[in-house]
Amino acid sequence: MLQLSKKVEYALIALRHMAMNSHGHVFTAKEIAVKYNISYELLAKVLQKLTKSGVVVSLQGMHGGYTLVKRPDQVQISYIINVIEEEKPTIAECYAEGGEDCSLFDACTIRKPLEKVQHNLNLLFEKTTLEQII
Amino acid sequence: MLQLSKKVEYALIALRHMAMNSHGHVFTAKEIAVKYNISYELLAKVLQKLTKSGVVVSLQGMHGGYTLVKRPDQVQISYIINVIEEEKPTIAECYAEGGEDCSLFDACTIRKPLEKVQHNLNLLFEKTTLEQII
């Protein structure tokens, strides 16, 4: 309940790892997975998503790997979650994109008031960047 | 991901319903379930938990039901979640009570920094009370 998924945690751990060390350095999925005891295949998929979203760039082939290309203070946690989960973090399905198919939608009396909570959650995850977790 | 469970939503809807109407009034699980299109049995279990935690009191037998006994501004959402889920809302298992059995615990580098986010989430759910969603 309310918890970040493992994939998001792995993304944050990997990104933090990259941010901590010299910028421009290339890290392989394997070395990060080993260092932090993360499933290699899973981490690889996470890094692939981060690549597609432009947070890191990848180099294929031998001596390949991933490089962080955004400034840590420009990488919002909300963005990472959005990239990995492929949806924004919401406290109820009706706040997600096109999520008006809750059967209670019309009768629901808490949707409107909870928008404030949702908004505050957005602010929290937006103001928290990679830099904060270094 | 990050979403409140249906049970928590049902609790909030029911509590709001009670708070809106005259204090001291007795509401049955059935009438609330019908009004908001919620599974009766599920709502009943939710109200039972709220009873055990002292947010409402129950009257058994005919003409029984539930009555809100706390002032809306005294009922924190964090408390409701805690009661219904039987655990505090956390963004990672390691922040839950006795939740140090994450296999990454030692190697994890984001646990410490994310405490701040957890703390802010706590504040958000604590400062949000039933009164805010009326």
Next chain:
DNA sequence: ATAAATACGACTGATCCGGTCTTATATTAC
């Protein structure tokens, strides 16, 4: 006695999620 309500635990089906496996492709070293 009967009806109407809460109390409580067992059960079920669907969905989600962490993790694995397989195959393809790209790049470098030799």
Next chain:
DNA sequence: GTAATATAAGACCGGATCAGTCGTATTTAT
């Protein structure tokens, strides 16, 4: 040009969680 090493991408699986249901006991007003 072949072997080695890396990313890319998608299929697959087993366990856990969760919304919802059911059955049964108990309480209380009429």
